[in-house]
Amino acid sequence: MRKVAILGGKGNAALVAAAMEHARRMGAMEWEVAGFLNDREPVGSIIDMFPVIGKTTDAKRLLDEGYWFVNAILRIDGNHERIAMFENLGIPDDRLATFVHPMAYVAPSVQLGAGCIIMPNVSMSPGTKLGKGCLMMVGSMMGHDNIVGDFCHIAAQAAVGSYLTIGKGVHIGLNATVKENLSIGDFATLGAGAVLTKNMGENEIWAGNPAKFLRYVR
Ligand SMILES: CC(C)(COP(=O)(O)OP(=O)(O)OC[C@H]1O[C@@H](n2cnc3c(N)ncnc32)[C@H](O)[C@@H]1OP(=O)(O)O)[C@@H](O)C(=O)NCCC(=O)NCCS
Incomplete structure (x- = not known):
């Protein structure tokens, strides 16, 4: 070991x-x-x-x-x-330790960067690529054909749609939902429980349903 x-x-x-x-x-x-x-x-x-x-x-x-x-x-x-x-x-x-918990589903065509952590009850659909050091927390769901940058954090129970481009250091909050076909800029944050229906720019924090711009990261 x-x-x-x-x-x-x-x-x-x-x-x-x-x-x-x-x-x-x-x-x-x-x-x-x-x-x-x-x-x-x-x-x-x-x-x-x-x-x-x-x-x-x-x-x-x-x-x-x-x-x-x-x-x-x-x-x-x-x-x-x-x-x-x-x-x-x-x-x-x-x-970097890349870890997939045995209770996670990761489609065979998913590509995980070095140091990615896939927690229990995660689901990852085909064709998605994660950069290095990403954390998919318990019960989160990642759709298909997404490109995700390094060091992203997908919080527990978040549901991330498909055909997305997600930058580096992005945080998707607890139980948040991201609609398909969007882009999310580097270091952006989506608040807990938010429903994102529009693109989020770099360093932006959005929250609510539908999600609206709240502030920039400090
Ligand atoms: C979005 C977030 C980053 C904002 O943090 P913040 O800047 O400290 O925000 P505040 O707590 O000062 O709240 C500012 C306003 O936004 C509202 N707000 C904050 N988070 C919200 C959310 N997730 N959904 C809806 N409204 C939210 C507050 O009610 C407040 O509204 P008001 O001005 O009308 O009173 C934070 O609330 C959040 O959701 N973080 C993610 C939590 C998470 O996913 N944790 C995972 C475990 S690691």
């Missing part, structure tokens, strides 16, 4: 760790969670059931020690800086 260090802590990282451990207990023996890299919690502290094993800058050392990595540090305001921080760590794509 390959040891994984997950960047982050409470929130997405702990959810990913739990899903990886759940998969291992189901018999999927590819990944073993070693713990978190976290700049806020002390090394040795426990988050859910795994330890903090270092700061994010320890990734370089752990790389030499043979670990694999998942980036789960994403947030709506400041995502640009957080993704840049991760990219500056210089972890090669072939050391």
Whole structure:
């Protein structure tokens, strides 16, 4: 089994760790969670059931020690800086852990970038391509023939339509719906429960049903 260090802590990282451990207990023996890299919690502290094993800058050392990595540090305001921080760590794509939980459906023609995480009860339809480091959270649905940029976060139960072009670092909120044939710019965010019927520009935050422009990311 390959040891994984997950960047982050409470929130997405702990959810990913739990899903990886759940998969291992189901018999999927590819990944073993070693713990978190976290700049806020002390090394040795426990988050859910795994330890903090270092700061994010320890990734370089752990790389030499043979670990694999998942980036789960994403947030709506400041995502640009957080993704840049991760990219500056210089972890090669072939050391990013790509994980598909055994309870997910991923059509055979889907292409997953390095470090993508596909959580339980996700459904991904044919012909869609995800960039690297994307998180498809529990129960989210990705339609067919989409092109999705790096480090996108599709929150739990979101339903994403088809023939979409989605930029880098995009967040689709909890239980949101995206109509087909749209484009979404880099670092845009769709609020929880929103229904998107129009294109969203770069750095824009939209919310509501039908979704309307709310503000720009900070
Ligand atoms: C859209 C969002 C980013 C806006 O955050 P924000 O800028 O802090 O917004 P505020 O809470 O200050 O709300 C501003 C206004 O927008 C409204 N609003 C906020 N989120 C909304 C949503 N999802 N749907 C409809 N209206 C929303 C608020 O009611 C408020 O309206 P008012 O001015 O009439 O009172 C945030 O509310 C959201 O939905 N985040 C996604 C949550 C999510 O998906 N989490 C996933 C788990 S990781």
